[in-house]
Structure formats: C-alpha cells, structure tokens
Amino acid sequence: MKRPVVERRVRRTYWNEPAMSAWESVYLLEVVRGLSITGGVFLRNMWKWCTGRKGAVTAYYPEEIRPDYARGNRGRHVLTRRPDGSPQCVACNMCATVCPAKVIEIEAAHDPSDPAHPKSPARFEIDYSRCVFCGLCVEACPEDAIRMVKEVPGFPGPDRGVMWSGKDELLNWQPASDVAKPYPARPAGGPAAGAAAEVTRP
C-alpha cells in the first residue's frame, strides 16, 4: 500500500529564538529550581515574621505610612500664607476651573480693610475622594497660594464625608510660607501697613 506523501512542516526559526539549554529543556529540574527559590523566599519571610520583624516590603497603609516618599511626590495640598498669616489665596477660582476632577470648592470673602488683597477664601475645600493628584491646580495658581507636599493625605475611611479637607487643614502647614520668596511691602497708609512693617525677613 502506498502511503500518501505528507509534507513535513518546517518550523520557521526566528532571530530571537529562545535558546534552551539541555538543563532547561528537562522541565522538572527547572521546576525544582523555581520551587526552591519561591520556597526559600517564603521561609526567609516567615522566619522574619516569626522573630518579630517585618517580612514584607509593602506598608500596612494607612496604619503605617512610608517615610520615603519622593521629594517631588504630589501628595496632599497646602495653602501658603503671607507673612502676616493670612492665606495667600485671592479666591480667583483658577484652580477650581482647571481642576479636571472638579474637586475644589472656593467661596470668596471681601475684606475692605486690605485694598491690595480685597478677596480671600472664606471656604476652601478639596474632596480627596475624587482628587486625581494631577497638580494642575498648583500650576494654574497665579499667587503660588496652593502647593502639593510629598506627604499623602491620611484619608482612607468608611465614609466619603471624612475625605474632605477644609481651609483650616490646608493652612496647617509648616513653614506656613515660603521664606525665600520676596514679598512686596504693603502700600503706605493702609490700615494693615503697621502690621506688615513689623515682619522682618531674612
């Protein structure tokens, strides 16, 4: 009986063909090696846990917050202050306008006693449950009033209500104002001129 001729299919070889050594092609030996690696890591970490040390590189957030955030990390927002302690924000709403997640709510107040900065925020609130930490508010601010520090807001909670950050919390930043930044002197004759003159700068 004549057998039909079967064309042998030749597998194409590629330039980046993975080359397996004889050792690797015997699957079980590599399995043993892999198991010894993972098992070794398991035993090492378990030994650490059992001797009262931490056997993991991850942090138990939010109970435990990593101390090593990068210097430029965009964490929580802060509001800077003028030398006299008033918020530098002039309630122009630029940050609220540029915010892609629409998380900033500002309510302006009028202060007739300060002609240089008649507007100031009466309410300045950020909803961290929706904030995407893009930093556009910082870039949009014409007054350098809002910044982001590397520490993250410690907000995870059972309720969205607790994820709002108000003016008091945002103003609570040390060193409160950027001391390297030159502030123009207040115009003479203003009611607050005396107060401004008392501030000495380095």
Next chain:
Amino acid sequence: MMQDLVVHAAYVGYALAVLLLFGTILTWVERKQAAVMADRIGANRAYVRLPFTQIKLVWIGLFHGAADGLKMMLKEDFRPASYDRFAYAAAPWVVFVPVLLVFGVVPFGGALRPGELFSFWPAVAQWFGEREYQLQIARLDAGLLVVFAFGGITVIGAMLAGWSSDNKFSMLGALRAGSQMISYELVMGLTVLGLILIYGTADLVDIVRQQSGVLLGFLPAWGIVLQPFAAILFLTAAMAENRRAPFDLPEAESELIAGYFTEYSAMKMGLFMFAEFIEIAVIAALFTTLFLGGSNLPFMHDGGFSLPGGVEIALSHGVVVALQLVVFLAKVLLISSFQILVRWTLPRFRYDQLLRFAWKFLFPICLANLVVTAVAVWLLGGLK
C-alpha cells in the same frame, strides 16, 4: 451494633469537620502564603467586632474565609436564560460530593479501642468491651479503587456544568477539563499500581500498617522511599486532576473567564471553589496515606515506637491515638502548603503542552516505573 453506629457517627462528624475546616483554612493559607512568597503582607482586613464594643478581632486575616462564605451566600443566584435546568443545578454537587466521599476510605489514624480509651469511665468502657475500630469511615478491601471511582465522577460534574450553562467559554472549559482529567487520571492510576504491587493490597489501612516497618535497617518503609518517582508523578497528576495552576486550563481566567463555571454565581460557584480547596486537602491526605506513612511518625506503629537500633518505646493507647490524629493533620497541612507553593510558582501550561506532558512525558515514565517495580518485586519475591 449500637457501638459501631456511635463510633462511625463520630468518625463521619470528625471527617466532615476536618474537611470543611480545611476548605476554609486553605483559602486563608493560599492568600497568606502567596503574599509571604511575594514579600507582601496578605489579606488582613476582615474583622469581627465584638458586639457593643469597639474591639475588632482581626486574627491575621483568618476571617476572610468566613467573609467569602457570607458573600457567596448573600449574592444573587443568577441563572442564565437558556440552560438545562436539572444539569445546571446538579453539576456543583456532582463536583463537590465525590470529593468528600473520597475521604471516606482514607484512614486518618491508627486503631482505636474505645474500651481502653474510656477506662476511666467503667460504664462506657464496659459497653464498648474489647471492640477495636480503625480510624477510617469505611473499611473497604478495595479502598484505593474507590478513591479512583469517586475521583473520576468529578469530571462528569465539570463537563455537566460546562455543557448545561449554554456558553461557549463554559463549553471550551468543559472540553478541556474532560480531556485533561481523563489523561491525568490514567497517570495517577498507573503510579499507584506500583504501590499495589509492592504492598499486595488495595486496602488503605493495610498499606499504612505496612509502611511503619523499616527498610535496610534504618529507613522508614514509607511509600516515598520505595517509590520516589511514583510519589512525584502521583502528586503532579493529582494536582492536574484538581485543575489548579499550572494545570488550570479548564478555568484559565485570562482565556475562558472562569471556564466551565463561568455562568455560575453565588453559592453554586462557591461550591466549585470549595470543592477545589477541599480537594487540595483530600489529595494531601491520599498522598500522606500512600507515600508518607499515613498517620504514623517514622518508626511508629499502633503500639508506640520501634526505633532501628532495637529500642522499643511503648506508649499508652490514648497518647498514640492523639498523636496519630495530630500527625495526620500536620502532614496533610504540609502537603497542602506544598501544593499551594507549586500553584504560586509555576506558570500555566499551553493546552498542547499540557496534553503532551501527560501522554509523552508522564505516561512513559509511569510505565517504565511500573515495569521496573514489577521486575523488582518478582526478583525479591515481594517485600513481605
């Protein structure tokens, strides 16, 4: 007669409790072990708050299993619009029940003499008299065959589930499950044949008893010493039977959503998952029984220890029974943990690799092992 009933009712209760406990604990072990292997912390958020207090019991995440169970029970039992009602409802049970039944023939301890155990309570001791029971639910001569009979039923459940839910992914998963489990069933059977040749029996109690002997004067006569290749192959095939990574093709998430139980939700899906975790424990129990000397420590038998140097340490009956129960559970936990280690180490096979691995690699090795064993047994005239 009444005594038998009481003892066996207690056995059934114990076996059910152990299996369900293992099923729950192993979900936690799997999470935690995977986390520790990957330098992570692992699940630790579920807690039980003591009523009327703010004391939250976390207990290193042990309540996650309970939270899972609760979630499964409270979820909507969604059913696809077009499906075979009866097969769809029966499939989870066809997968779940045989897994429990397999444990019925596994001895989880040595001999139990209730009369001696309750010697402090004369009425009970007298009622039991001189009766002796093996710590095993069903003492069957063909115990090992029963294991394979029930193990084979699981395939039917998987295929029923895939076929009845009228979904292409389910169907593909069921086909894969069918071909994979039948291939590996064969390998598993062949590995155990070698043991049957050596021990000359398929009765699991007898197999365990023969393993408490000594080989060459110093080695414990465990199955793993007599048949090291068979032990590795058996564990491999059993893990493939259980459809877990690296053999999880029937339910490959990235390809088939969840394979043959894609269309299942709530506790029906939970049964599939639960069966999988219980099967880890059952496989570990079988491996312990066949290859690791069952419930005995090395050189230990029902009367105590006989160390290789001719030293005999006799133990009282109560101590032996307690020790055997604990040793069995410890071995099962250890082997379960090893299976989880494998599951979190190896990547999934491709489908052709899987079947080639079974038919072109494991199957010839099994046959060679069997032939060598048969010749050796014939030459030595049996090891008895």
